[in-house]
Structure formats: C-alpha cells, structure tokens
Amino acid sequence: MYTIQANVSGSRSLEISEENLLTIQKYMLFHHLISSNGVVSELDLEKLRMNIRSLIASQESDCKDLLDLCIDVIYHNNMKAFGLQQLINLYKEWEAKIPVEEIATEAE
Template sequence: MYTIQANTSGTRSIEVSDEHLATIQKYGLFQHLIDSNGIVDETVLDKLKLNIRSLIAAQVEDSKDLLDLCIDVIYHNNMKAFGLQQLIRLYLQWLPEHCPEEEEEE
C-alpha cells in the first residue's frame, strides 16, 4: 500500500494499492492523458474521469477493478490535480519494478 500526498501542504493523502496501479496499467489510463505541455491540471483529471466512465460503460465483462480504482482513488474526495500528479509519479516509479520489459527473442 502506498500513500500519495493530495495537496501541496501535505494535510491530505490518498491510499493507493498495487491493484490500483495494476488497473491503471491494464487499461493504459495514463497513455495520451497529458498534453504536450506536460501540465497536470483539473482538465486532465476530468479527462481521466471521462475516459474511465467510457471504459466502464463499454465493458461487457465485470469491471470491478475499474470501479474500485474510481471509488478508492480517482473519485476520492481529496483527489485534485496535485494528487493526480503524485499518482502519475508513483505509477512511473512502480511500473519498472512490477512490469519488467519483455525479453527480445533472437
């Protein structure tokens, strides 16, 4: 379990699990999310929320992992643009450790 800071003063935080991070990777939620300017603001958070809503609506199978991610992290009361930025940083640190690159076949 990881804890991300949700505001600049550090008075609010959000708990993030490995399962949440695996769900982000499984659905590629951060791919093409941030514009070329690299700024994470409220519009980026809104875009992520809309992308997840679309995925859930289009799912024929069980989307419990997406729903858990939404309830626990994305739609958390403390989640703002700063929290999303911290979540992206955590994900980028987590990714190499938990998803080793596939070895090339010769």
C-alpha cells in the same frame, strides 16, 4: 500499499493499492492523458474520469477493478490535479520496478 500526497500543503493523502496500479497499467489510463507541456490540470483529471466512465460503460464483462479504482482513488474527495500528478509519479516509479519478464508475461 502506497501513500501519495493529495494537496500541496501535505494535509491530505490517498492510499494507493497494488491493485489500483495494476488496473491503471491494464487499461493504460495514463497514455496520452497529459498535454505536451507536462503540467497536470483539473481538465486532465476530468478527462481521466470521462475515459474511465466510457470504459465502464463499454465493458460487457466484470469491471470491478475499474470501479474500485474510481471509488478508492479517482473520484475520492481529496483527488485534485496535484494528487493526480503524484499518482502519475508513483505509477512511473512502480512501473520502472517491474521486471521485464513480468511485463512480457502479462502482455500474453
């Protein structure tokens, strides 16, 4: 379990599970999400929310992992642009620690 800061002052935080990070990876939710300037805005958070809604609506099979991600993280009351930036940073650190063999196995 990981904890990210959800606001600039540090008075709010979010708990991020390994399953949440795996869901982000599985659906490649952060690919092409942020504009070229690298600044995360509320519009980027809204874009992510719309992308996830679309994925859930188009799923024919069980999408419990996406629903859990929405409830626990993406639609959490504390999630704002700053929190999304922290989540993206956590995801990048987490992804860098995954062994190359594990990534190849998951892709198959």
